[in-house]
Amino acid sequence: MARPRSFDPDDVLEIARQMFWQKGFQATSLDEITAMSGVAKPSLYAAFGDKNALFLKVLDRYHDGILGWAERVLAQPGPAREAIRQWLTGFIPYCSGEKGQRGCLSINSATDGSLDQAELRKSIERYNRRLEDLLRTRLRAGRAEFSKGFDPDVTAQTIMVVHAGLLALAHQRPDARRVKAVIDQVMGLLA
Amino acid sequence: MARPRSFDPDDVLEIARQMFWQKGFQATSLDEITAMSGVAKPSLYAAFGDKNALFLKVLDRYHDGILGWAERVLAQPGPAREAIRQWLTGFIPYCSGEKGQRGCLSINSATDGSLDQAELRKSIERYNRRLEDLLRTRLRAGRAEFSKGFDPDVTAQTIMVVHAGLLALAHQRPDARRVKAVIDQVMGLLA
DNA sequence: CGCATTCTGTACTTACAAGTACATAATGAA
DNA sequence: TTCATTATGTACTTGTAAGTACAGAATGCG
Numbered sequence: 001m002a003r004p005r006s007f008d009p010d011d012v013l014e015i016a017r018q019m020f021w022q023k024g025f026q027a028t029s030l031d032e033i034t035a036m037s038g039v040a041k042p043s044l045y046a047a048f049g050d051k052n053a054l055f056l057k058v059l060d061r062y063h064d065g066i067l068g069w070a071e072r073v074l075a076q077p078g079p080a081r082e083a084i085r086q087w088l089t090g091f092i093p094y095c096s097g098e099k100g101q102r103g104c105l106s107i108n109s110a111t112d113g114s115l116d117q118a119e120l121r122k123s124i125e126r127y128n129r130r131l132e133d134l135l136r137t138r139l140r141a142g143r144a145e146f147s148k149g150f151d152p153d154v155t156a157q158t159i160m161v162v163h164a165g166l167l168a169l170a171h172q173r174p175d176a177r178r179v180k181a182v183i184d185q186v187m188g189l190l191a
Numbered sequence: 192m193a194r195p196r197s198f199d200p201d202d203v204l205e206i207a208r209q210m211f212w213q214k215g216f217q218a219t220s221l222d223e224i225t226a227m228s229g230v231a232k233p234s235l236y237a238a239f240g241d242k243n244a245l246f247l248k249v250l251d252r253y254h255d256g257i258l259g260w261a262e263r264v265l266a267q268p269g270p271a272r273e274a275i276r277q278w279l280t281g282f283i284p285y286c287s288g289e290k291g292q293r294g295c296l297s298i299n300s301a302t303d304g305s306l307d308q309a310e311l312r313k314s315i316e317r318y319n320r321r322l323e324d325l326l327r328t329r330l331r332a333g334r335a336e337f338s339k340g341f342d343p344d345v346t347a348q349t350i351m352v353v354h355a356g357l358l359a360l361a362h363q364r365p366d367a368r369r370v371k372a373v374i375d376q377v378m379g380l381l382a
Numbered sequence: 383c384g385c386a387t388t389c390t391g392t393a394c395t396t397a398c399a400a401g402t403a404c405a406t407a408a409t410g411a412a
Numbered sequence: 413t414t415c416a417t418t419a420t421g422t423a424c425t426t427g428t429a430a431g432t433a434c435a436g437a438a439t440g441c442g
Contacts (some may be wrong), residue, residue, distance in 0.1 A: 027304030165356025
């Protein structure tokens, strides 16, 4: 009944994700996204709303990707300890070397002073809460593995902090072995 | 022999620090700094160079402040364990509640896509290295307090990661008690 | 006092990015 | 085929911020 869209919104979101992740929200212009995607600005506005709204969609997509992976890894059978170690270890490629330079889109965006802070914080908070829930649930389920004084709630928080710290320091492109050594040491808390 | 400067550069750096910290590099305009400081743009350019250079001076000042404090706290007599606990605990006001929202200027700036990344990374790297050196030195000096397998080098890295993680998550304004609980748990690694 | 020198304030240029007006193209339905 | 409807592309407006030209003010020195 009307002219169909000539592009796949998911493709554009994927391109925008890479660009926002690489350069940040503010430093990425819609003109650049237009150039990379081949989709003109009025179409972007029609499909996604303004730049803020586009970014929030990109961020949700990013969050969903990480959460999906976390669910898969943390749902594994076997000791909670090993599931969590594997989850943390999986971030090493994103926390070290050249690829680490861009850090984490979620953490990065929290500082961008031109984003709508209210919406942004809600999105990030939801993401952090879900991630922490996954960790806590797994730790509680594996309680039998740990000593009597073990506190799964605080430990889940601590792992979140370590995870955020590794990604915050990733911009410095640390050596992968050092990152691994830190993870190994932190795993000592799961006892 | 010429007209003297009518403002104190340190005052301007202090004002700029607050503004950059609150809103980020890109979102803070020189016009705003002019308005807050009462110093006109040509004077800013003459005194500090362009916006990048001004920011780097502000960042160095910020780094020096934290390093100075860390040196004081970590040079304390007594157990290394307590010195480090006190150092970490001292960040709680900056990692929680309303004041935590702005996070850490150093971590925040690492993501800003419009800064000169080369100079910026050098500055941050120097800062991180010096901080880690302070921690490592103190841990090595207090070796007698710890068990035989204790690794002061990796532990210094881990503390850096936890520190960065707390400040990265600070934007979500977590509860101070939760932050403290995480620190307490991490202190368990110093044994 | 008069002069060289450096700072200050106003007002400007330039560049770039967000968002939009409008004419046109592509579809499904009647 | 014709129309209603929605997408597209060009070109525009608007706002804002970085950086600067230039005239004038404030100092020390001779």
